[in-house]
Amino acid sequence: MLAVRFDGAVSVASVDVPVPEVGETRVLVRMAGICSTDLEITRGYAAFRGTLGHEFVGEVAPDADPAWAGRRVVAEINAACGACDRCAAGLGRHCAARRVIGIRDHDGCFAEAVCVPTANLHAVPEHVPDELAVFTEPLAAALEILAQVPIPPGDPVVVLGDGKLGLLVAMVLRRHGCDVSLVGRHPRKRAIAAGFGARTPEIAALRRGDARWVVEATGSSAGLACALELVAPRGTVVLKSTVHGASTLAISGVVVDEVTLVGSRCGDFAPALAALAEGSIDPRVLIDHVRRLHEAREALVLAATPGTLKVLLDARR
Ligand SMILES: [Zn+2]
Ligand SMILES: [Zn+2]
Numbered sequence: 001m002l003a004v005r006f007d008g009a010v011s012v013a014s015v016d017v018p019v020p021e022v023g024e025t026r027v028l029v030r031m032a033g034i035c036s037t038d039l040e041i042t043r044g045y046a047a048f049r050g051t052l053g054h055e056f057v058g059e060v061a062p063d064a065d066p067a068w069a070g071r072r073v074v075a076e077i078n079a080a081c082g083a084c085d086r087c088a089a090g091l092g093r094h095c096a097a098r099r100v101i102g103i104r105d106h107d108g109c110f111a112e113a114v115c116v117p118t119a120n121l122h123a124v125p126e127h128v129p130d131e132l133a134v135f136t137e138p139l140a141a142a143l144e145i146l147a148q149v150p151i152p153p154g155d156p157v158v159v160l161g162d163g164k165l166g167l168l169v170a171m172v173l174r175r176h177g178c179d180v181s182l183v184g185r186h187p188r189k190r191a192i193a194a195g196f197g198a199r200t201p202e203i204a205a206l207r208r209g210d211a212r213w214v215v216e217a218t219g220s221s222a223g224l225a226c227a228l229e230l231v232a233p234r235g236t237v238v239l240k241s242t243v244h245g246a247s248t249l250a251i252s253g254v255v256v257d258e259v260t261l262v263g264s265r266c267g268d269f270a271p272a273l274a275a276l277a278e279g280s281i282d283p284r285v286l287i288d289h290v291r292r293l294h295e296a297r298e299a300l301v302l303a304a305t306p307g308t309l310k311v312l313l314d315a316r317r
Contacts, residue, residue, distance in 0.1 A: 003051045004110035004296040004313075010042055010052070012296050018107060020115040025068055027058035027075065027116060029315040031134045032109050034303040036165065036219050037242055038102070042300065045242065046103055053110030053313075054102035057124060057133040061113065068121060074136040076120040076269050077101040093266060110296055112315055122269045125277045134312060135168075135283040136272045142168040143275070144267030145238050146176060151213050153177030158211045158230055159198075161218035162189035164286050164309045165240055169215050170198045171281050178213075181206065186307055192285055206230055209257070215240060221247035233257040238264050286310040 003015045020026045033055035041048045054077045060068040079099040080092030087095050101116060102108020124133045142165065151157060154177050159170045162184020170182045170193055180198040183206070184190055190200035208229050216227040217240040224247065227237045237259060254261060275281045286309045291299035293315045303311040 001112035002293050002315075003107070003112070004053065004293070004300075005050065006042055006052050007049050010297055010300060012294055015051075015111070017113055018111075018115045020064075023117055023119070024115040025064045025118045025121060026061040026113055027056075027073060027109075027121075028061055028113050029056050029058040029109050029111060030072070031130045032056040032313045032315060033134045033138065034299060034311045034313065035138060036163065038110075039300065039304050040242060041103065048103055050102075051107035051109075051111050051114070052102050053108035053114075054100070055134060055137040056109035056114065057130050057136070058109070058114070058315075060121070065118065068118065072124045072126075072130075072133070073121045074124055074133055074269060074273065075101070075116040075122065076140075077103070077137060077266065079106055079117045079120070110293070110313055112293065122273055124273065128273075128277050130316075131284055131287065131312070132276050132282065133273075135286075135310075136269055136276065137266065138165065138168055139172070139275065139281065139283065140267040140269050140272035141165070141240070141265065142172040142267075143271050144264050145169065145215060145240070146172065147267055147271075148264055149213070149236055149238060149262055151176065151178060154179065155213060156181065156211070157213040157215065158183060158206065158227075159215045159217060160223050160227055160230075161216070161241070162186055162193065162200075163217065163219055165219070166215075166217035167192060167286060167309070168283060169217050169240065171196055171283065172275075173215075174198055175275070175280050188307070189309070195285070209233065211235060214238070217241060225249055228253050228259065231257070231259050234259070236260040236262060238262045240264050283310070287312060290314050 080095035081097040099106035156179040182193040214227045216223040
């Protein structure tokens with residue numbers, strides 16, 4: 001089968017079809033999404049080697065457990081050990097021994113097939129098309145903010161970054177009833193944000209030290225400094241960017257203003273699938289390009305081009 005491999009460089013290679021380990025199921029990939037994390041990995045983040053990719057929708061292989069065979073599915077990306085204290089506490093996403101599909105010690109989904117823990121599978125409702133279901137993982141990551149931080153509906157929230165994650169976060173917060181100000185530089189993306197009811201102010205128009213809630217989704221290390229300028233005393237900054245490399249930051253403002261910093265990564269799939277199924281969020285407006293699997297190198301270049309939103313890989317036969 002074809003797989004998009006990273007061994008310090010990206011290649012599209014012919015590899016053996018993966019054999020599921022105990023507790024795993026093989027899924028035939030239909031569509032996969034290229035995420036900023038994938039691009040960061042190709043720059044050295046997480047020191048990953050193997051098949052890239054963690055966002056996908058697929059169909060369970062016909063030779064799998066009959067309970068799943070042939071079903072269209074998405075899959076949570078953390079393969080927890082299931083035996084440690086954190087797993088016992090329901091924190092499998094933070095299991096120290098976890099493997100993560102396409103990110104840590106586990107081959108990913110930019111391939112014709114991927115093996116995932118059977119416990120991670122979620123059936124996709126029939127009326128949800130592949131182009132929508134493929135957003136389950138990033139949407140779950142955006143929804144995780146509301147699982148972590150009790151932002152009241154109606155509250156103003158500043159979202160920094162008009163990339164695909166910032167836009168998804170803004171969609172989620174709008175759906176929650178927040179008064180969202182999305183800060184970005186691209187007229188086209190600001191138009192998308194305005195389309196779902198977000199404000200799109202210039203950064204200079206925002207008062208310093210005035211925002212009770214700030215979500216940092218710029219994907220750059222400069223974003224946190226900007227967030228700390230905007231946040232009000234006793235306010236909260238939610239950090240969504242995973243950036244490869246170190247950042248230096250004057251942290252005394254966090255202490256003096258008693259700011260709460262919340263790191264936020266991935267979330268539960270069930271609420272994300274439910275939001276997609278009921279149609280209250282439609283991220284298809286973020287799709288800029290669709291490329292076939294064998295065109296993955298070009299697709300990654302497109303995805304890394306400034307201004308590009310979502311690039312999907314189509315692995316359907
Ligand atoms: Zn992702
Ligand atoms: Zn564990």
